[in-house]
Amino acid sequence: MHDALTRAGRALRVVLLVALALLFLVPFYLLVRNGLAGEADITAPTWAFFPRELHWSNLTEVFSDPDLPLARALLNSTLIAVSTTVGTVVLASMAGYGLARIPYRHASVVFYAILGTLMVPAAVTFVPSFVLVSTLGWISTLRGLVIPTLFSAFACFVFRQYFLGFPKELEDAARVDGLGYWRTYWRIVVPNARPVFAAVGTIVFIGAWNSFLWPLVIGQDQSAWTVQVALSTFTTAQNLNLHELFVAAGVSIVPLVVVFLLLQRYIVAGVERSGIDD
Amino acid sequence: MSARTARLLGPHRRNLWFWVFVGPFAVGLGLFTYVPLLWSVYLSFFNAHNTVNPTEFVGLGNYTAMLGDDAFLGSLGTFLLFTAFIVPATFALSLSLALMVNRLRFAQAFFRSVFFLPTACSYVVASLIWKLSLFNGVRFGLANTVLGWFGTDQTAWLSTTSPPWYWLVIVTVRLWLQAGFYMILFLAGLQRISPQLYEAAAMDGARPGWQVFRHITFPQLRATSVAVLLLLVINAFQAFDEFYNLLSDARGYPPYARPPLVYLYYTALGRDQNLGLGSAGAVILALIIAVATVVQARWFGLGRKED
Numbered sequence A: 001m002h003d004a005l006t007r008a009g010r011a012l013r014v015v016l017l018v019a020l021a022l023l024f025l026v027p028f029y030l031l032v033r034n035g036l037a038g039e040a041d042i043t044a045p046t047w048a049f050f051p052r053e054l055h056w057s058n059l060t061e062v063f064s065d066p067d068l069p070l071a072r073a074l075l076n077s078t079l080i081a082v083s084t085t086v087g088t089v090v091l092a093s094m095a096g097y098g099l100a101r102i103p104y105r106h107a108s109v110v111f112y113a114i115l116g117t118l119m120v121p122a123a124v125t126f127v128p129s130f131v132l133v134s135t136l137g138w139i140s141t142l143r144g145l146v147i148p149t150l151f152s153a154f155a156c157f158v159f160r161q162y163f164l165g166f167p168k169e170l171e172d173a174a175r176v177d178g179l180g181y182w183r184t185y186w187r188i189v190v191p192n193a194r195p196v197f198a199a200v201g202t203i204v205f206i207g208a209w210n211s212f213l214w215p216l217v218i219g220q221d222q223s224a225w226t227v228q229v230a231l232s233t234f235t236t237a238q239n240l241n242l243h244e245l246f247v248a249a250g251v252s253i254v255p256l257v258v259v260f261l262l263l264q265r266y267i268v269a270g271v272e273r274s275g276i277d278d
Numbered sequence B: 001m002s003a004r005t006a007r008l009l010g011p012h013r014r015n016l017w018f019w020v021f022v023g024p025f026a027v028g029l030g031l032f033t034y035v036p037l038l039w040s041v042y043l044s045f046f047n048a049h050n051t052v053n054p055t056e057f058v059g060l061g062n063y064t065a066m067l068g069d070d071a072f073l074g075s076l077g078t079f080l081l082f083t084a085f086i087v088p089a090t091f092a093l094s095l096s097l098a099l100m101v102n103r104l105r106f107a108q109a110f111f112r113s114v115f116f117l118p119t120a121c122s123y124v125v126a127s128l129i130w131k132l133s134l135f136n137g138v139r140f141g142l143a144n145t146v147l148g149w150f151g152t153d154q155t156a157w158l159s160t161t162s163p164p165w166y167w168l169v170i171v172t173v174r175l176w177l178q179a180g181f182y183m184i185l186f187l188a189g190l191q192r193i194s195p196q197l198y199e200a201a202a203m204d205g206a207r208p209g210w211q212v213f214r215h216i217t218f219p220q221l222r223a224t225s226v227a228v229l230l231l232l233v234i235n236a237f238q239a240f241d242e243f244y245n246l247l248s249d250a251r252g253y254p255p256y257a258r259p260p261l262v263y264l265y266y267t268a269l270g271r272d273q274n275l276g277l278g279s280a281g282a283v284i285l286a287l288i289i290a291v292a293t294v295v296q297a298r299w300f301g302l303g304r305k306e307d
Helices: A002-036 A058-064 A070-101 A107-119 A126-135 A142-149 A153-164 A168-176 A181-210 A213-218 A227-235 A242-275 B003-009 B011-043 B061-067 B070-102 B108-120 B123-134 B142-149 B166-192 B195-203 B210-220 B222-237 B241-247 B260-269 B275-299
Strands: none
Touching (some): A002 B070, A058 A070, A070 A107, A070 A153, A070 A181, A070 A227, A070 B011, A107 A153, A107 B011, A107 B275, A126 A213, A126 B260, A126 B275, A153 A181, A153 A242, A168 A181, A181 B011, A213 B260, A242 B123, A242 B166, B003 B011, B061 B070, B070 B108, B070 B166, B070 B260, B123 B142, B166 B210, B166 B241, B210 B222, B260 B275
């Protein structure tokens, strides 16, 4: 009796999980369905789970619409996400290493000044940051979109915690070989710390690719639109071409889905680190 | 080398190397976080329409204007309401997902990936799917199609204010997008619980299920739960993307469901670019966040070390 109950409970749990998983996949299904359907199929009064005809030509059509600068937006997003990721990882890892490993009298003051900015969410500083960037004349430029976002206290904190636990013996051996801090760091520490670089890098990349408010505020000219800003402009516009919008949205998530499938274990590691806050 | 330089550089030039490593980051962070914050405080005392070098000092005028503005106070109300929906919902869903996925004996990686995949989506893309397909107010929207099978009339999900159906749309976007992220945090927490605790509980005759969850699992997840709650509230406070993309259109933003950041966006960067007023709003929000973080930290006894 008891066994039967546990078995029934287990079966119920699996059924529930499968139902939830299907529910979680519905938005992806809608993205693909609407992206490959013809406009008439999307707006048809009776629902069709599969479009009567698959319009693969939507994929090329969307790149030739002069109103939706998708190719340019994808290029901008790529440039921004890649440079943000590289810049953030280099700057934050060096700072994290310095804080963890180079003895300095005022290191704790510097550390708390960095940590304090975690209390100030970037979103609250967007008005003053906008003011600063516009004073510098960086509106609608790659510099304006990237440089102010490069200094992530969170990334610095994760690297510091990681380097605190990094085996000292490796660095001591390097020291014996006559390497200074600089060469020890680049030749010994970085190559042996790849997992944390991958974890922080993927999280930063996803954040940069999906970021919206900052590019909306700074990338005002059409030539500086990221893919998110381009999609948003058309979602909130009056005249829309639904299939085009959906195929564009589908194209915009392809890079991330690829990153996800290839690097999931690093992303999971990165997420786990982001929750440890003591 | 003079004695002074030697002292500045420190033994083995450590001071120099410290700043070589930390300097670029620290300077950048100061320039792009502390400088804007201070500048914002300065601007908030001036009448700064369309300018960042204002001359007309107005004292606390912007603050009294902001605190006397029903729309600003209303946006704080919107945030509280949104938090009341999204925080418990995400907490419960992500914890349940973690518990269920953790006990699976097969396809664990598959289910974890499925629930985690929405994190790859941007709020812009999710809002687009929700607004134009899932909760489209016309007949071909999926929600209306499904309800139509049961003979229910179409609902204009985003423009109906009584009952406020738009909340359902707004909350489900964020729930779908972030539940998987917090599920990962809970899964990590679950895996840190020692199996011996469960063995001991079984010896003491605790029935698997609710009793074990209540007396072992949930208390052991305390640190994770606190972290998740803090992150959820901070993120809800910063909500902008889905509100903006779901509700704004060519005519602007509707008078309802306007969270603080959306309000600030239209005030500071809208038609009259009132940077003084916007800065005052930003300062008020920053203070609220700081106070809320400290109160929450006290409340949950953060800093009290876990064993």
